[in-house]
Amino acid sequence: MTNSDISAVFDHVADLLEYQGGNVFRVRAYRNAARTISVMVESLASVRSDSYRKLTDIDGIGVDLAGKIETLLDTGRLPLLDDLEAKIPAVVFKLMRVPGLGPKKVKALVDELQVDSLDALEQACREGRVRDVKGFGEKTQAAILENIGFAKSPEHDRLLWEEADAIVQQLLAWMRECPAVRQAEGAGSWRRGRETVGDIDILVDSDKATAVMDHLQAWKECGDLLLRGDTKTSVRGPRGVQIDLRVVEQDSFGSAWQYFTGSKDHNVRLRSRARDRQLTINEYGVFRLVPGADADSKPVKGAAVAGRTEQDVYRAVGLPWIPPEIREGGDEIGLADRDELPTLVTIEDIRGDLHMHTTATDGEATLGEMVRAAIERGLSYIAITDHGQRVTMAHGLDAKRLQQQWGEIDRLNDSLAEEGRSPIVVLKGIEVDILEKGGLDLPDAVLEQADWVVASLHYGQNQPRERITKRIVEAIENPCVSVIGHPTGRLINRRPAYEVDMEAVIEAAAKAGTFLEINANPWRLDLNVPHAAAAKKAGVKLVISTDAHSTRGFDVLRCGVLQARRAGLEKEDIANTRSLDQLKKLIKRGNL
Ligand SMILES: [Zn+2]
Ligand SMILES: [Zn+2]
Known part of the structure; x- marks a missing residue:
C-alpha cells in the first residue's frame, strides 16, 4: 500500500467514526494522520524498514496508529475499517459530503427514507419527503437541495494544492534521478498555486523522450497508462490524479514551461501582444512573423527569437518575467508593461x-x-x-x-x-x-x-x-x-x-x-x-x-x-x- 492509499483509509475511518458519533479527538487523530501521510514525501514502507527509525517518529503517529499502518502495509486491510464498513452503509460517506448534513441528519435520512445515493436524496427533496423527517423541515430540505450540487460537482473532487504539491515533489525527485533528464519542472495550476489542482503537468528537458517516458512508467506510484505518444505520456498517479508528462528540447524548455503553466487567459493575452510586435508565440518558442509568399497571404513563421528560458520569452514581447501566481489573465500584463508588478510577499x-x-x-x-x-x-x-x-x-x-x-x-x-x-x-x-x-x-x-x-x-x-x-x-x-x-x-x-x-x-x-x-x-x-x-x-x-x-x-x-x-x-x-x-x-x- 502506498502512502496515499493509507491516507485514504484513515480519512475514511475518520468519516465513519464521526458518523458513529465517536470521540472528537479520536476522529481528529485519524483525520490528521491522513493529512500528514498524504503530504509525506518518503514512503511509510521505507520508514518502517529503516532500522534506525520508527513509525512513531512521525509527528502525530502514536503507537496505536503505527500498529495500524503496519497492519495495512502487511495485509492491505484494516480490521477496524472492515468493522465500520460492515455496520455503516456506504452511502453515508457520500451524504456527509453535502454541506450542512452532519452525521445525525445523515443517519435519519438513511434510516427513515432509505436514501442510498445522492440522486435518491435529491429526488426525496423534490418530492417533499425530506421535510417530513423528524428534525428536518421545509428550510432544511431547501438547503439540502441547494447544496447537493456542491457534493455532486466534480469540481469539488479536485486535490487540494497541498496534496497535489506532495505528489509533484515526489514525482520531480523521481524524474530528476533519470540520467536522460536535464531539467524537470511542474507546470499548470499547481505552479500557479491554485487552491485546488485537477491534473498534474510535468515538463522535462531531454533529447531522449523514450527513456524519460519509460522512467515515468517505472515510478512506484504510477498507475494506468492513459496515453503514450512520441513526446507526451499521460498516466494515473496517486489518488487517481492524471499526470501529463511532456518532453521538450532544451531550446524550447522556457516557452513550453510558460505555455503549460498557463493560465489560458494569460496566454491568450500574451499571444495577442506578440502579434502586435510581428511575433508569434507557442510552446516551441517565440518566432518572428515574416510576410507571406504574395501580398494577400498571411504572414508565416520565421526564425525563433526566444524559447530557452521563461525570462527570454517574456523579454521577447517587451515584458519582465511575471510570477506564475498572478498569471490569471487579470491586469498582470498591463502592470508588467508599466513596470508596476507587485513585489509579492514571500x-x-x-x-x-x-x-x-x-x-x-x-x-x-x-x-x-x-x-x-x-x-x-x-x-x-x-x-x-x-x-x-x-x-x-x-x-x-x-x-x-x-x-x-x-x-x-x-x-x-x-x-x-x-x-x-x-x-x-x-x-x-x-x-x-x-x-x-x-x-x-x-x-x-x-x-x-x-x-x-x-x-x-x-x-x-x-x-x-x-x-x-x-x-x-x-x-x-x-x-x-x-x-x-x-x-x-x-x-x-x-x-x-x-x-x-x-x-x-x-x-x-x-x-x-x-x-x-x-x-x-x-x-x-x-x-x-x-x-x-x-x-x-x-x-x-x-x-x-x-x-x-x-x-x-x-x-x-x-x-x-x-x-x-x-x-x-x-x-x-x-x-x-x-x-x-x-x-x-x-x-x-x-x-x-
Ligand atoms: Zn482557530
Ligand atoms: Zn476558528
Missing part, C-alpha cells in the same frame, strides 16, 4: 503567527510544545488563541481558565527572557466566538487584557445574509477585536461560505482598523483571492495565520502565503511581516 517575510490552539482547547500540543516548535521555525512572536467558552465541543475557555493560561504565558515569557536574549515573545490571545445573537462569548473587560483577539464565527452559519453581516461588522467595530478569523467560513470541497456581504465587512474593517485573516489551512484559504485583493484595495491589513492545532500545523503557512501572492499582496499589506514593535503600533488598540 514566506521569509513572515515574522510571527497569530492564530493557534493548544491542549487547553482542541489542539494536540501543549503550550510549551507549540512555543518550542515556533522557535524551531524561526518565528519571533506567536499568539496563543484557544477557543472561547462558546465552543463547548472543544472545551472552550471561560474567563477563569483563560486567566490561568495567561499566567502560564507570563511565566513562560519570563523564563525565556531569563535565558538571555529571548528567541520569541508569546502573546496572550484568544479566539472569541461571534455569538448567534451577536456579541462575543467573553466580556470586553476580559478581552481588554489580551494582547491579541481573533474573533470568528463558528455557529449560526445558516442565518440570513444581513444577520451574519451584522454580527461580523459589530465584532469588527469592537475596540478589543484585532482580527476577524476565517471571515467567510468556507471549507474547500466541503462547505461553501456562509452568506455574508464581504463588501460591507471590508468597508467596516477599513474604517475600524481591524485586520482580516487569510487562514492558511489548505481546507480554508479564507479569505479567498478576490476578497483578499479587495481588502488590500480598501486599505485593510491582512494577517496570514496557520490556525495550527498541532506543531506540524505550522507547516501550512506556505499555503497562506501562496494565497496572498495570488491576490497580488506585498509584504507591506501583511501585518505579521512586521517586527513585534511595528505590529503593536499597527494594532488599533495599541495597548499591547
Whole structure:
C-alpha cells in the first residue's frame, strides 16, 4: 500500500467514526494522520524498514496508529475499517459530503427514507419527503437541495494544492534521478498555486523522450497508462490524479514551461501582444512573423527569437518575467508593461503567527510544545488563541481558565527572557466566538487584557445574509477585536461560505482598523483571492495565520502565503511581516 492509499483509509475511518458519533479527538487523530501521510514525501514502507527509525517518529503517529499502518502495509486491510464498513452503509460517506448534513441528519435520512445515493436524496427533496423527517423541515430540505450540487460537482473532487504539491515533489525527485533528464519542472495550476489542482503537468528537458517516458512508467506510484505518444505520456498517479508528462528540447524548455503553466487567459493575452510586435508565440518558442509568399497571404513563421528560458520569452514581447501566481489573465500584463508588478510577499517575510490552539482547547500540543516548535521555525512572536467558552465541543475557555493560561504565558515569557536574549515573545490571545445573537462569548473587560483577539464565527452559519453581516461588522467595530478569523467560513470541497456581504465587512474593517485573516489551512484559504485583493484595495491589513492545532500545523503557512501572492499582496499589506514593535503600533488598540 502506498502512502496515499493509507491516507485514504484513515480519512475514511475518520468519516465513519464521526458518523458513529465517536470521540472528537479520536476522529481528529485519524483525520490528521491522513493529512500528514498524504503530504509525506518518503514512503511509510521505507520508514518502517529503516532500522534506525520508527513509525512513531512521525509527528502525530502514536503507537496505536503505527500498529495500524503496519497492519495495512502487511495485509492491505484494516480490521477496524472492515468493522465500520460492515455496520455503516456506504452511502453515508457520500451524504456527509453535502454541506450542512452532519452525521445525525445523515443517519435519519438513511434510516427513515432509505436514501442510498445522492440522486435518491435529491429526488426525496423534490418530492417533499425530506421535510417530513423528524428534525428536518421545509428550510432544511431547501438547503439540502441547494447544496447537493456542491457534493455532486466534480469540481469539488479536485486535490487540494497541498496534496497535489506532495505528489509533484515526489514525482520531480523521481524524474530528476533519470540520467536522460536535464531539467524537470511542474507546470499548470499547481505552479500557479491554485487552491485546488485537477491534473498534474510535468515538463522535462531531454533529447531522449523514450527513456524519460519509460522512467515515468517505472515510478512506484504510477498507475494506468492513459496515453503514450512520441513526446507526451499521460498516466494515473496517486489518488487517481492524471499526470501529463511532456518532453521538450532544451531550446524550447522556457516557452513550453510558460505555455503549460498557463493560465489560458494569460496566454491568450500574451499571444495577442506578440502579434502586435510581428511575433508569434507557442510552446516551441517565440518566432518572428515574416510576410507571406504574395501580398494577400498571411504572414508565416520565421526564425525563433526566444524559447530557452521563461525570462527570454517574456523579454521577447517587451515584458519582465511575471510570477506564475498572478498569471490569471487579470491586469498582470498591463502592470508588467508599466513596470508596476507587485513585489509579492514571500514566506521569509513572515515574522510571527497569530492564530493557534493548544491542549487547553482542541489542539494536540501543549503550550510549551507549540512555543518550542515556533522557535524551531524561526518565528519571533506567536499568539496563543484557544477557543472561547462558546465552543463547548472543544472545551472552550471561560474567563477563569483563560486567566490561568495567561499566567502560564507570563511565566513562560519570563523564563525565556531569563535565558538571555529571548528567541520569541508569546502573546496572550484568544479566539472569541461571534455569538448567534451577536456579541462575543467573553466580556470586553476580559478581552481588554489580551494582547491579541481573533474573533470568528463558528455557529449560526445558516442565518440570513444581513444577520451574519451584522454580527461580523459589530465584532469588527469592537475596540478589543484585532482580527476577524476565517471571515467567510468556507471549507474547500466541503462547505461553501456562509452568506455574508464581504463588501460591507471590508468597508467596516477599513474604517475600524481591524485586520482580516487569510487562514492558511489548505481546507480554508479564507479569505479567498478576490476578497483578499479587495481588502488590500480598501486599505485593510491582512494577517496570514496557520490556525495550527498541532506543531506540524505550522507547516501550512506556505499555503497562506501562496494565497496572498495570488491576490497580488506585498509584504507591506501583511501585518505579521512586521517586527513585534511595528505590529503593536499597527494594532488599533495599541495597548499591547
Ligand atoms: Zn476558528
Ligand atoms: Zn482557530
